[in-house]
Amino acid sequence: MVSSNWATTALVALLSVSSAGVHAAPQKYRPDPDQIKEKRQILQTINTDRAPGTRVPVTFLTIGTVGTIGPTFTRVPTVNTNTLLTFGTLPGTRIPTLNTGIYTPPTSAVYTPPTTPVYTPPTTPPGYGYTPPGTTTTSSSRSSTTTTSSTRTSTTPTYTPITGANTTCYNRLKIDVLQRTDPDQFNMLLLAWQKVQTSPDSDPFSHYQLSGIHGAPYIPWQMGPGSYDYSRGYCTHGSALFTTWHRPYLLALEQALFHAAMSIANQFTPAAVRTQYLNAAGRVRLPYWDWSDPVTQSYLPPITMQQTVTVTRPDGSGNPVSASISNPLFAYNFLGTSSVAPFPAPWNAAPRLSTRRYPDGSWNDRSYLASNSMQSGFSSRVTATYNAFLATTYNLFSNRVEGVHDSVHGAVGGGGQMGYVAYSAFDPIFWLHHCNVDRLMAMFQATQPGLFVTPAAAVGTFARPVPPNTIDDSSTDLFPFRRADGSWYKSVHLNPVSTIWGMRYGYPEVPCSYQTRTPAELDTFTTNQVNTLYGNGRTIPGTSREWNVRLLIDQAEIPGGYDIYVYGGTRPQDPYADPYGKGYIGSLSSMSMGAVDQYKQSRIRFVDVPLNSYLKDYGYAGADPYKITEYIRRDLTYTIIANGKPCYFQDLYTARYAVYSRDVYSDGKEDTLPYYTSDPYYHTNVTEGYPGGIKYVDEILYPIKVDGSREVPWAEVNSTRIQT
Incomplete structure (x- = not known):
């Protein structure tokens, strides 16, 4: 155990490290000295029936999602990977990613039996x-x-x-x-x-x-x-x-x-x-x-x-x-x-x-x-x-x-x-x-x-x-x-x-x-x-931009188990019955401890859901950032299902989502990994105005817990390198 003074000092240090160089788009982020207070007032207005620290009375209603669905797209049905097909790229058509390469384990994985079975x-x-x-x-x-x-x-x-x-x-x-x-x-x-x-x-x-x-x-x-x-x-x-x-x-x-x-x-x-x-x-x-x-x-x-x-x-x-x-x-x-x-x-x-x-x-x-x-x-x-x-x-x-x-x-x-x-x-x-x-x-x-x-x-x-x-x-x-x-x-x-x-x-x-x-x-x-198995072209020389949705919640807010799903391009007609259906991109999952009424220990949990494959499928790979942010603002939707029933961001106190991009540089070599050349760049114009979407960067950097305090879940250090 450590003293509260030590913990306070450490928290301040972490906040100063993780906030360095982080911006919100499209305008440069300028901290408001009263911002945290203002945002707390907004959150309390949304949840006027309770005080910070009170368990959220989650209301399970008819399924709904946050966001506006953009143009209609057709997703090609899931294809059996044992059958090799050739797809033509059509604008607005989502194509399953097929990789026909075969991974051959290194020779070291071959077993040579001992001469005697001792x-x-x-x-x-x-x-x-x-x-x-x-x-x-x-x-x-x-x-x-x-x-x-x-x-x-x-x-x-x-x-x-x-x-x-x-x-x-x-x-x-x-x-x-x-x-x-x-x-x-x-x-x-x-x-x-x-x-x-x-x-x-x-x-x-x-x-x-x-x-x-x-x-x-x-x-x-x-x-x-x-x-x-x-x-x-x-x-x-x-x-x-x-x-x-x-x-x-x-x-x-x-x-x-x-x-x-x-x-x-x-x-x-x-x-x-x-x-x-x-x-x-x-x-x-x-x-x-x-x-x-x-x-x-x-x-x-x-x-x-x-x-x-x-x-x-x-x-x-x-x-x-x-x-x-x-x-x-x-x-x-x-x-x-x-x-x-x-x-x-x-x-x-x-x-x-x-x-x-x-x-x-x-x-x-x-x-x-x-x-x-x-x-x-x-x-x-x-x-x-x-x-x-x-x-x-x-x-x-x-x-x-x-x-x-x-x-x-x-x-x-x-x-x-x-x-x-x-x-x-x-x-x-x-x-x-x-x-x-x-x-x-x-x-x-x-x-x-x-x-x-x-x-x-x-x-x-x-x-x-x-x-x-x-x-x-x-x-x-x-x-x-x-x-x-x-x-x-x-x-x-x-x-x-x-x-x-x-x-x-x-x-x-x-x-x-x-x-x-x-x-x-x-x-x-x-x-x-690592590059051979999971790189998927990321070793091409040059700088690329990585897009993500960060989903975040205090795991103690909802009892039992729950999931926050992200959909793009299209979505299941009934995400309650088919949450992993058409348009599923990724999710934050919080497993039940064993009973639907059991709360977990208060702690901020977050997941980054990559968007690059989704953007590529819909013709936005390498597009102008303004076009990308406009598209995903209209197209991405979110659904929360808790213990088999739907709930909404507006019913929750700590649940947030944010869209950010980050530059990654690769020298094109198979024996080196790419590395970040910028800090996360939060695009608040994508999320502000929607329940659960962030308006201020502090909402994702120093998220609110169920008791009203703030936490830095995992301090990210600046990874920018100077190539010599």
Whole structure:
């Protein structure tokens, strides 16, 4: 905890840094000394029925949007990317972005099996010797003889360190690449995940308990009695620690999968077959789902939508046999009603004994709707992913990635578990999704080795309730994960990027084969991969202008979950029924904590939705800024849906949107990233006059919270460089 004086001084410093060089268009912005007071008066006039700090009585009315719809345009229907088509460019016609290039993983991703399958089983008995939470061990010394006794205490719980696999370093692979190029490893992954999913709920490394770390059922995980916040899980959403906390979390599941795979492989006979599958089990690592890949775009991996899958497993005598099993990547099936009994309604009802995506009224899975929703946001998602690598601070990178991450949860959930913080980790696709977030983190660490977590306002978790003015930094404990020496993981333990190789994994873009290379060589290699995968022509020499809509809200204003959607060119006839339909560009998603009446901790959240693809589709790429601002002022519309019902900007106190542009320079080289050559230039003429649209720059730079105070969510430093 820090003193309020320190916090005030830091806030003033942040305000002075982030406001430098920021302008509003078209006229140069001149601060009004009474501006903040004036704007607060305007906001209070809009909300005359309540005082600042009062929860907003959101009124759910008939669907409506803010803004005027411009000329009518025709959008070409979504095209199956397996069919190659040629489109002629017609003014006013929106054309799907098709990229027919094929990404070939670097040669370092190719696995070379060891000459002998060496595996040392854990020293603890089968089941890893785990004991139910609360059982603890202590050590005592008597004279010169040391003995260890097992007792129940309140201080030292039994725990298993999170160390990952205990073989050599292997790359985590893209899920479809793994399935295609290493079928033996994929087979062992499926068998292992099935074993983890069917392990007893009391096993700390079962799918049930590992998923429960993220949220419900809100119980300590390998920790003794303490002062816990039973309204939330251990996860650090909305925090500077968002990316770092999830790294040991993913490693915990990978560790469970690895040991389960080795245990199953040891059952095969004869010896030659056992050797084959022990080799494969030694390579088992979590795969990732790259929702920004230009080849597969944002569609759900097909394997995650299959209800059953065929595997090769040992029979009662150890002989390999082919069998059809429930696909552990499609859904997680709770072991019984007792598993969901601790959950609040409706999650404790029998129909919810399996995870679902876009469930219908009978709780049937409709993953195809999730896949379609994901693909509709591909163009802005790939740009947002690329822009994350242009961040000038680690915290800003983490925030940008989290914003994309949130929209994935929203698009995949559709009323299923992925849309709820408390239950999302039970859906197996959660782990593929977050593995990609970890991959992006590793790639950023490789390309920006000098940037890492800096102090920011803390976010409370299950094991760390935080009072006001508490700070998160790289030394904050990442509960509940312990290292090999028994100490808590901290973000500092996860930097530099080479630390992942010590955890026995890499990625094709940060490969294990680079362990003997210099950081500069890794930087060059990874940067080339970033440009190849997500650059989409951004490496053409010269300066270009990047256009964005910034969506912003205090996440505590609306209870439950909600989304703010941006549409352009056209829009769904009924955005309530089809929010990811025609004209969808991007969104700010705020997942429900688990109940529609639960408020989140007060904190400003924002997302930048890229507009360049949208402008290109409608013939405004490189157009005069005045023409662009006139077009998007008339054309862009916004819809807010909270807990499945519509609401309006005029009903909200903190929700804002702003349009800004920024110059980006690229030298045209594949091994260097573009960089900003100007600060954000806010075009208030686009938004003023509309509910939720900003009139003054301070509304977006120093946004208002529900209590009437102001916050600088993530200070952006001036990134202008002078090229020599």
